[in-house]
Amino acid sequence: MSNPLVDMQKPDVIFCIGTNMTECHPVAATGLKKAIAQGAKLIVADPRRIGLAELSHLYLPLRVGSDTALLLGMAHVIAREGLINEDFIQNRTTGFDDFFEHISQWTPEWAESITGVPAKDIETAAMWYGAADKGAIYYTLGITEHICGVENVQSLCNLALMTGHVGREGTGINPMRGQNNIQGAGDTGALPNNYPGFQSVTDPIHQEKFKHAYGKEIDNEKGITKVTALDLCGDSIHAMLIDGENTLISDPDREHCEHALRSLKHLVVIDIFLTETAELADVILPATAWGETDGVCTNTERRVQRMRAAVPPPGVAKPDWWIISQIAQRLEVNGFDYSTPKEIFNELCELSPIYAGLDWDRIDKGEYQWPVPHKDHPGTPMLHEDSFINGKGIFSTVNYRDPAETISHDFPVWLTTGRRLQSYHTRTQTGRSQGIDYLLPEESLEVNPNDLKKWNLTDGEWCRMSSARGTIEIKVKATDRSPRGTVFASFSFSDVPVNVLTGSGYDPITQTAELKVCPVKIEPL
Amino acid sequence: MTLKMQIDNIGVTFSDGETVLEVAQRHKKEIPTLCYDNRLDPFGGCRLCIVELEGARNPIASCTTKATEGMVIRTATDTIEKYRKTLLEMVASENREIDVHPLRGYASNEFAHLSNQYKIDKSHFSGTKSGITKSDDNPFILRDYELCISCYRCVRVCAEQEGDHAINVMNRGFHTQIITEFDGLLKDSACTFCGQCIQTCPTGALGDKKALRAADQVNDSEIGKTRTICAYCGVGCSVDILTNDKKIIGIHPAMDGPANQGALCVKGQFAYDFVQHSDRLKTPLVRREDGELHETSWNEALDKAADGFKKVYNQDGKYSIYGIASGRAPSEASYLMQKFIRAGFGTNYIDNCSRA
Numbered sequence: 001m002s003n004p005l006v007d008m009q010k011p012d013v014i015f016c017i018g019t020n021m022t023e024c025h026p027v028a029a030t031g032l033k034k035a036i037a038q039g040a041k042l043i044v045a046d047p048r049r050i051g052l053a054e055l056s057h058l059y060l061p062l063r064v065g066s067d068t069a070l071l072l073g074m075a076h077v078i079a080r081e082g083l084i085n086e087d088f089i090q091n092r093t094t095g096f097d098d099f100f101e102h103i104s105q106w107t108p109e110w111a112e113s114i115t116g117v118p119a120k121d122i123e124t125a126a127m128w129y130g131a132a133d134k135g136a137i138y139y140t141l142g143i144t145e146h147i148c149g150v151e152n153v154q155s156l157c158n159l160a161l162m163t164g165h166v167g168r169e170g171t172g173i174n175p176m177r178g179q180n181n182i183q184g185a186g187d188t189g190a191l192p193n194n195y196p197g198f199q200s201v202t203d204p205i206h207q208e209k210f211k212h213a214y215g216k217e218i219d220n221e222k223g224i225t226k227v228t229a230l231d232l233c234g235d236s237i238h239a240m241l242i243d244g245e246n247t248l249i250s251d252p253d254r255e256h257c258e259h260a261l262r263s264l265k266h267l268v269v270i271d272i273f274l275t276e277t278a279e280l281a282d283v284i285l286p287a288t289a290w291g292e293t294d295g296v297c298t299n300t301e302r303r304v305q306r307m308r309a310a311v312p313p314p315g316v317a318k319p320d321w322w323i324i325s326q327i328a329q330r331l332e333v334n335g336f337d338y339s340t341p342k343e344i345f346n347e348l349c350e351l352s353p354i355y356a357g358l359d360w361d362r363i364d365k366g367e368y369q370w371p372v373p374h375k376d377h378p379g380t381p382m383l384h385e386d387s388f389i390n391g392k393g394i395f396s397t398v399n400y401r402d403p404a405e406t407i408s409h410d411f412p413v414w415l416t417t418g419r420r421l422q423s424y425h426t427r428t429q430t431g432r433s434q435g436i437d438y439l440l441p442e443e444s445l446e447v448n449p450n451d452l453k454k455w456n457l458t459d460g461e462w463c464r465m466s467s468a469r470g471t472i473e474i475k476v477k478a479t480d481r482s483p484r485g486t487v488f489a490s491f492s493f494s495d496v497p498v499n500v501l502t503g504s505g506y507d508p509i510t511q512t513a514e515l516k517v518c519p520v521k522i523e524p525l
Numbered sequence: 526m527t528l529k530m531q532i533d534n535i536g537v538t539f540s541d542g543e544t545v546l547e548v549a550q551r552h553k554k555e556i557p558t559l560c561y562d563n564r565l566d567p568f569g570g571c572r573l574c575i576v577e578l579e580g581a582r583n584p585i586a587s588c589t590t591k592a593t594e595g596m597v598i599r600t601a602t603d604t605i606e607k608y609r610k611t612l613l614e615m616v617a618s619e620n621r622e623i624d625v626h627p628l629r630g631y632a633s634n635e636f637a638h639l640s641n642q643y644k645i646d647k648s649h650f651s652g653t654k655s656g657i658t659k660s661d662d663n664p665f666i667l668r669d670y671e672l673c674i675s676c677y678r679c680v681r682v683c684a685e686q687e688g689d690h691a692i693n694v695m696n697r698g699f700h701t702q703i704i705t706e707f708d709g710l711l712k713d714s715a716c717t718f719c720g721q722c723i724q725t726c727p728t729g730a731l732g733d734k735k736a737l738r739a740a741d742q743v744n745d746s747e748i749g750k751t752r753t754i755c756a757y758c759g760v761g762c763s764v765d766i767l768t769n770d771k772k773i774i775g776i777h778p779a780m781d782g783p784a785n786q787g788a789l790c791v792k793g794q795f796a797y798d799f800v801q802h803s804d805r806l807k808t809p810l811v812r813r814e815d816g817e818l819h820e821t822s823w824n825e826a827l828d829k830a831a832d833g834f835k836k837v838y839n840q841d842g843k844y845s846i847y848g849i850a851s852g853r854a855p856s857e858a859s860y861l862m863q864k865f866i867r868a869g870f871g872t873n874y875i876d877n878c879s880r881a
Contacts, residue, residue, distance in 0.1 A: 190859040191863075266834065268833065283826055320861075326827045
């Protein structure tokens with residue numbers, strides 16, 4: 001997030017797109033509810049009439065995968081109505097002239113033809129956000145899990161840049177991160193393109209620094225993403241170390257994924273349960289869980305916080321850091337002689353400019369949001385205040401693209417996927433917590449009641465749902481949350497493995513899977 | 526301009542907008558409250574926070590009275606303390622019990638503590654009881670309204686803090702009841718089972734059913750608390766894990782958590798049993814020639830893990846080995862995963878689970 005969580009109470013216009021925040025980030029959503037109670041206007045763009053849509057003043061029910069078109073249409077209106085922030089554009093950005101010319105063709109009427117959202121509602125949304133004193137954008141995977149995830153994010157940045165809704169209290173571009181330490185996983189350099197602290201691996205200065213620190217010559221070319229690695233399993237990838245991910249259930253195209261992992265010569269999984277993924281491994285190493293492990297995590301607002309052990313682990317389970325160190329030591333890799341997580345975190349801080357002012361003891365109370373470039377720095381709750389990291393904010397002349405697969409005669413229904421409030425990911429945790437079943441005992445496919453009728457199905461009945469990749473059986477549930485022609489299911493229940501169906505395409509830059517769009521066919525059993 | 530007032534004969538300063546209670550608390554005055562939760566709008570219902578204001582005929586509720594220039598306040602005169610004791614005795618007379626198990630909730634002993642502090646006589650006004658305990662089969666929230674004192678903290682936290690408005694107040698005075706829409710089960714209301722109502726209740730009328738599973742074996746002095754960050758989404762809510770005899774017995778929200786200020790959701794509040802679930806992996810497993818997984822020692826498992834990587838490296842080279850780090854494990858784990866790949870093999874063949 002560019003802005004801190006406390007800012008969520010402060011905007012006067014809130015634009016939420018592709019975020020089911022009341023279910024997926026419920027505590028963050030309380031901030032938005034407070035802003036609304038104080039008079040803020042809420043615009044929600046989502047294919048489904050989610051909880052946030054019920055709270056909204058303006059709901060834009062766009063067709064799945066049409067976000068870029070909606071955002072281009074909004075940019076067109078903001079420019080047309082003269083709601084741009086000329087000072088901001090002049091002083092803080094580059095490329096506006098080209099962008100201004102580019103968006104003149106993308107009228108709200110054109111956007112309506114792509115998104116299905118009435119042009120006048122697109123105009124209203126643009127005018128509210130454009131005229132706001134403090135306009136803030138919040139988004140989640142509904143923006144990024146598309147083949148055009150990058151264009152979607154760039155389109156949101158365009159809106160913030162042309163209106164100057166960034167770098168001030170109650171504004172910003174705010175992605176909500178989905179896992180307790182997914183931000184930390186990126187911060188620490190578990191990425192094919194960056195060393196810890198987002199230092200590019202292609203920069204010879206960084207390469208030299210880590211060669212010195214690790215005593216090893218490291219490639220100055222980017223590695224491959226997990227998606228590519230899974231594609232190459234059995235061809236050129238032959239061994240994998242997977243820490244705490246149930247790849248088989250959480251990733252798209254399960255059959256492809258299972259085939260990939262099975263074709264490895266050597267698979268080592270570190271986890272707390274014998275997950276579906278672990279069951280394929282040659283070696284399974286039991287890790288300590290949350291509540292048993294001392295360590296550090298970083299939240300969605302870049303706040304670096306301590307996790308602490310409260311109880312001993314079961315059996316002989318050990319912390320992940322100990323397990324990885326032991327493997328490394330057996331391979332005679334230098335620099336894995338750790339005895340505490342504190343040593344590891346402090347090493348990370350020394351090598352990472354965004355953590356340079358931090359150490360294990362300083363983060364005890366969780367006061368710091370990175371970047372914290374030196375020991376006297378108070379941390380950075382808000383990014384982009386006086387300048388952008390790379391100097392000027394760049395307008396992107398993006399174009400709308402269709403999803404990888406669009407509905408057809410064979411697969412006439414849009415399936416979109418996500419999470420629910422009561423279950424988390426592949427239910428390795430929530431599925432084993434007493435009481436959760438009372439609220440959500442099973443998965444069901446959310447279908448508009450009129451579609452059910454049309455497809456000869458009744459509420460609660462089982463149906464067969466197929467995509468170009470596979471078929472599953474799932475119970476249907478009648479609900480107005482789903483618009484006509486679009487259905488929704490979560491990927492949480494392994495007995496309803498929705499990711500057998502998904503995996504139609506990937507963003508070419510981030511290689512994020514298009515989990516939000518999958519044309520399917522639905523038939524009674 | 527500095528604003529000044531006097532509290533218990535000491536001159537203090539305050540800022541515009543502060544209440545008398547806030548100023549007094551800042552100056553370490555212990556004023557008793559029951560309906561007050563500093564995250565919520567002041568309500569002025571319980572009247573325990575009354576103080577003497579010079580020039581005023583009657584005591585004033587300090588939680589709802591804004592501090593003004595020149596005020597002279599006395600927080601604990603004999604008269605005020607007597608009023609407070611009487612108020613507590615009246616409230617206590619309507620309740621089935623006062624000393625509830627602390628596992629009922631974060632604030633559940635507030636009333637019991639004040640009752641002890643003021644040495645109240647519960648039978649002073651004994652007579653009719655108020656409040657009807659609701660039978661609600663949900664596994665999380667006990668609705669024991671025979672202990673309700675109509676402070677409305679539950680209703681207010683649900684509306685103001687959560688924005689859910691799942692519960693409300695029915696009837697007035699002695700017949701006041703806290704109900705859901707149409708007086709049904711919480712499951713059929715707008716309730717999301719975030720547990721905020723439980724944690725703000727000052728009498729234990731609302732209780733944490735999951736934590737209370739351990740009530741028989743655990744008393745107050747045996748409950749350990751460990752501050753950590755929730756295991757679920759990326760908001761990073763601070764929580765206290767409640768423990769007893771090496772077992773996790775419950776969760777309290779951290780009222781001073783920088784990301785959540787005491788708020789939690791159903792997962793953070795209640796979905797913790799997975800940690801000590803019997804399905805947990807307790808020992809390393811290796812696949813032997815028979816194709817099956819077998820339990821083994823750390824030494825054998827780690828040797829086998831390392832040997833496999835060595836073999837593949839020697840046969841197929843450095844670009845044949847890949848690492849996937851976790852977005853759930855601490856940063857030390859993901860840092861070492863990337864270090865293992867980079868320092869071990871000299872490649873950037875490392876990623877985390879954020880692309881799916």
